[in-house]
Amino acid sequence: MDNKYLALYRKYRPKTFDEVQDQQHIVKTLQNIIKFKKLSHAYLFCGPHGTGKTSLAKIFANTINCTHSKDILKPCDECIKNVDHNLDIVEIDAASNTSVEDIRILKEKIQHMPTSSKYKIYIIDEVHMLSKSAFNALLKTLEEPPAHVIFIFATTDPQKIPLTILSRVQRFNFSKIDKNVLINHLKNIFGIEKIKYEPEAINLIATLGNGSVRDTLSIADQIAIYAGDKEIKLVDLEKLFGITNVDNIIKLINFASAHQIKELLELTNKLVNEGIDIEKMVNQMINLLKDYVIY
Numbered sequence: 423m424d425n426k427y428l429a430l431y432r433k434y435r436p437k438t439f440d441e442v443q444d445q446q447h448i449v450k451t452l453q454n455i456i457k458f459k460k461l462s463h464a465y466l467f468c469g470p471h472g473t474g475k476t477s478l479a480k481i482f483a484n485t486i487n488c489t490h491s492k493d494i495l496k497p498c499d500e501c502i503k504n505v506d507h508n509l510d511i512v513e514i515d516a517a518s519n520t521s522v523e524d525i526r527i528l529k530e531k532i533q534h535m536p537t538s539s540k541y542k543i544y545i546i547d548e549v550h551m552l553s554k555s556a557f558n559a560l561l562k563t564l565e566e567p568p569a570h571v572i573f574i575f576a577t578t579d580p581q582k583i584p585l586t587i588l589s590r591v592q593r594f595n596f597s598k599i600d601k602n603v604l605i606n607h608l609k610n611i612f613g614i615e616k617i618k619y620e621p622e623a624i625n626l627i628a629t630l631g632n633g634s635v636r637d638t639l640s641i642a643d644q645i646a647i648y649a650g651d652k653e654i655k656l657v658d659l660e661k662l663f664g665i666t667n668v669d670n671i672i673k674l675i676n677f678a679s680a681h682q683i684k685e686l687l688e689l690t691n692k693l694v695n696e697g698i699d700i701e702k703m704v705n706q707m708i709n710l711l712k713d714y715v716i717y
């Protein structure tokens with residue numbers, strides 16, 4: 423089991439503030455919270471998936487609870503290594519614990535003092551999945567939490583969270599990761615992993631990732647496995663993910679512009695038969711037209 427392959431997005435998950443990709447406005451604020459001892463009892467991290475919400479929540483929690491490091495903004499190596507086994511940092515998936523009974527059990531548990539840290543920190547992922555009655559049960563706890571408890575909620579859908587909850591948390595809005603940041607991150611990882619690639623291929627991987635580090639690295643993982651020990655090529659990427667090249671996209675747009683319906687349908691049918699992903703093709707067309715308008 424020691425030789426089990428670890429996916430890139432797991433292997434390169436950030437462990438400290440310095441390793442976080444983008445989101446510097448949030449990183450800076452969280453560092454200042456620790457630095458100036460302005461800890462609140464509840465935080466809400468919201469934004470698109472794969473943008474670092476739970477990773478940053480764990481880093482924040484681990485940094486708060488580490489008392490061994492000389493640098494208060496960086497946990498010690500031992501705490502970093504054992505963050506997933508720390509009894510005082512509890513991760514809960516709200517999608518699997520949606521009922522009021524789950525929250526009642528949680529309310530009983532939070533009365534227990536931390537095992538070996540200053541705080542007991544609960545990271546509740548996809549918190550918007552909680553039922554209405556579960557939110558009502560959680561509300562009282564958020565109003566009068568024990569001094570040793572900190573909540574960090576993460577969600578991709580903040581509008582589903584009741585206003586009564588939102589008014590009791592400090593909210594941080596995560597944005598999609600900039601494409602250039604993703605490209606540089608990929609280059610760094612491919613360099614470490616000794617993966618060869620065409621420059622156009624890495625650009626397309628970052629585009630397909632659509633601002634998500636997790637999606638980008640999952641795509642990179644899949645194409646790297648497909649390529650084996652050979653170079654990652656643009657043509658292989660297009661074939662594997664049902665994408666057509668830019669020449670075909672330009673042809674489709676030109677046919678549509680010239681009202682050449684027969685040619686437009688013939689080329690579309692040809693691409694569909696070759697396994698093209700229609701949704702990705704439409705996105706390619708939109709992006710190409712957007713670039714043209716900007717140009």
